[in-house]
Amino acid sequence: MSTLQTALLVALLLAPWGPQSEPSLQRSSVDEIALSTLEDAASTLLSEAGLSGTISARVKSPESLADKARRKGMRPDDVLDRVGLRVQVDTVAECYAVFEQLHSRYSPIPGGQDDYIAHPKANGYQSLHTAVRTPVGVAEFQIRTPEMHAHAEHGGAAHASYKAAQSAQMSPA
Numbered sequence: 001m002s003t004l005q006t007a008l009l010v011a012l013l014l015a016p017w018g019p020q021s022e023p024s025l026q027r028s029s030v031d032e033i034a035l036s037t038l039e040d041a042a043s044t045l046l047s048e049a050g051l052s053g054t055i056s057a058r059v060k061s062p063e064s065l066a067d068k069a070r071r072k073g074m075r076p077d078d079v080l081d082r083v084g085l086r087v088q089v090d091t092v093a094e095c096y097a098v099f100e101q102l103h104s105r106y107s108p109i110p111g112g113q114d115d116y117i118a119h120p121k122a123n124g125y126q127s128l129h130t131a132v133r134t135p136v137g138v139a140e141f142q143i144r145t146p147e148m149h150a151h152a153e154h155g156g157a158a159h160a161s162y163k164a165a166q167s168a169q170m171s172p173a
Contacts, residue, residue: 031059034083034136041134042085042141045101053089053098060084080112080131081140088149092117095143099128102141106132112140117148125152 035057042055060068060082069076076082087098095117102108112131120126127144144152 031083034134034139035059035085037136038083038085038134038139041105042087045105046087046089046098049097049101051089051094051097053087053094055085055087057083057085080109080138083137083139084142085139086142086144086149088144088146090145092145095128095145098141098143099130102130102132102143106134108132109138117144124155127152 039055039057046053046055060079065076065079065082068079068081072079089095089098109131112129114129117126117128126148127142129140129142131138131140
């Protein structure tokens with residue numbers, strides 16, 4: 001057993017989840033260890049595939065997790081993107097190569113994949129999404145090119161843009 005696996009097991013055993021707390025809404029050192037482990041694994045995956053790219057990662061905040069679970073009518077433990085990693089590679093072909101490598105390394109969650117490259121959203125958003133079961137839990141990977149990322153972060157698919165559009169649709173004229 002590696003040092004990292006041992007640390008993860010210790011963190012799981014010592015997690016601050018008592019009978020009064022809701023484990024699915026706690027952000028803990030377990031999440032942070034899982035995130036670090038998955039970032040390292042994604043970096044290794046890119047290297048082994050002979051690809052260069054960037055990896056960013058985040059743990060969904062407890063508030064965001066609860067909001068998404070409520071919005072989708074599910075338990076917080078069933079939200080697949082509690083731990084999320086974004087992998088940016090240079091080309092569309094490399095996006096699909098990373099997707100395939102993830103599926104050969106981890107077990108894909110049935111129904112947890114979306115190909116927004118072949119089928120972009122109406123706002124032009126493009127990315128591959130896959131939720132996979134890893135040794136440290138379920139994680140969602142988003143795989144895209146830098147151009148796709150720029151559009152998602154600053155273009156018509158940016159979070160602020162679609163939130164503003166949603167608000168405009170909801171407010172009475």
